[in-house]
Amino acid sequence: xQQGEEDPQALSIQEGENATMNCSYKTSINNLQWYxxxxxxxxxHLILIRSNExxxxxxxxxxxxxxxxxxxxxxxxxxRAADTASYFCxxxxxxxxxxxxxxxxxxxxxx
Amino acid sequence: xxxxxxxxxxxxxxxxxxxxxxxxxxxxxxxxYWYRQDPGMGLRLIHYSVGEGTTAKGEVxxxxxxxxxxxxxxxxxxxxxxxxxxxxxxxxxxYDSNRQPQHFGDGTRLSIL
Numbered sequence: 001x002q003q004g005e006e007d008p009q010a011l012s013i014q015e016g017e018n019a020t021m022n023c024s025y026k027t028s029i030n031n032l033q034w035y036x037x038x039x040x041x042x043x044x045h046l047i048l049i050r051s052n053e054x055x056x057x058x059x060x061x062x063x064x065x066x067x068x069x070x071x072x073x074x075x076x077x078x079x080r081a082a083d084t085a086s087y088f089c090x091x092x093x094x095x096x097x098x099x100x101x102x103x104x105x106x107x108x109x110x111x
Numbered sequence: 112x113x114x115x116x117x118x119x120x121x122x123x124x125x126x127x128x129x130x131x132x133x134x135x136x137x138x139x140x141x142x143x144y145w146y147r148q149d150p151g152m153g154l155r156l157i158h159y160s161v162g163e164g165t166t167a168k169g170e171v172x173x174x175x176x177x178x179x180x181x182x183x184x185x186x187x188x189x190x191x192x193x194x195x196x197x198x199x200x201x202x203x204x205x206y207d208s209n210r211q212p213q214h215f216g217d218g219t220r221l222s223i224l
Contacts, residue, residue, distance in 0.1 A: 033212065042115070042201055042215030043154075088153065092209030097142060097161050098169065099209045103153035 003027065004089040004102030012108040019076040021105040023089030024069075030094050032065055032072050037086045037104070046074075046087075076107075084109045113137055117202050117216035124192045124223050132187040132219050134202030142205040143185040144213065145169075145177060147198040154201065160185055161208070192223045 007022045023032065031050045035043040047063045049056045049072065056063050062075040076083055086106050090099040115136045124130055134143065141162045146154040156169030160179040174196060176188045185204075189196060199220050203213040 031210065040217075042217045043203075043213075044215070045212035048212055097167070097208045098144065098156055098159055099213065100156075101146075101154040103151065 003029075003091045003100035004032070006087070006089055006102045006105040008105060009103070010106040010108070012110055013079060014110050015079055015081060017079055019079050019083070019107055019109075021074045021087050021107070023072045023074070023102055025072075025089075025091050026070065027093060029067075029091045031092045032063075033090045033092070033099060034061075034063060034072075034074050035088045035090065035101075037088065039085070043088065079107075079109045081109050081111060083107060115202055115204055115214050115216040117200075117219050119219060120217070121220045122222070124189075124221065126192060126194060126223060128192050129188070129190050130192065130221075131189075132200055132202075132221075134185045134187070134204075134216060135183055136185075136202075136204040136214070137183065138204060138206070138214065139182070140204035140206050140214070141182070142208055143179065144203045144205070145175070145185065145187045146201045146203065147171065147196075148201060148218075149198050157187065157200075194223045197221060197223045 004023045004025045033048045034046040037043045049065045060077045065072045086104045088104045090101045092099045144159040145157040158177040163182040203215045205213045
């Protein structure tokens with residue numbers, strides 16, 4: 001069963017704009033991860049944020065985590081054509097050896 | 112450094128045939144995972160392994176078997192393929208359970224006729 005649910009399911013923006021994707025989950029977590037998947041390829045890890053962290057940055061990426069609302073957001077600033085991909089959140093819970101993926105957000109950057 | 116390598120990349124099977132998908136990683140990771148990805152469903156965990164000689168069931172294990180005889184390899188078997196198993200299969204590995212990122216292969220696209 002899916003733990004994380006991304007919102008929106010699909011997003012189209014102009015190149016140079018910022019893109020924001022959200023992830024909501026249901027149970028308590030130890031950490032939350034974001035992955036990118038380009039068409040026809042495997043997933044690539046972007047950022048891992050732990051439950052005691054509120055925000056993390058990596059280049060043009062900013063991830064926030066609000067454990068009280070059981071939600072996370074991924075912000076991509078100054079989007080580029082190469083950012084066109086699907087983005088997935090995945091949650092890890094204590095004592096578990098696996099992570100559970102959401103269904104993803106399809107991001108399309110328009111030239 | 113190849114990371115995670117999956118073979119084959121594509122395969123077409125007839126209903127009832129069997130096959131094995133191979134996943135190999137060169138990062139000395141303990142944890143390995145098999146997922147399937149279907150349109151609109153995200154990734155669903157089939158089986159996983161927490162070390163050489165171990166396997167465990169994931170969310171959708173029925174119709175699949177796995178083996179981890181060597182630390183670097185994780186095999187996924189379909190004993191009697193069914194059309195419902197048409198999917199893209201991804202293998203991933205991780206250094207430390209859910210506390211570290213997973214590294215993915217590029218997938219095996221499997222069609223069952």
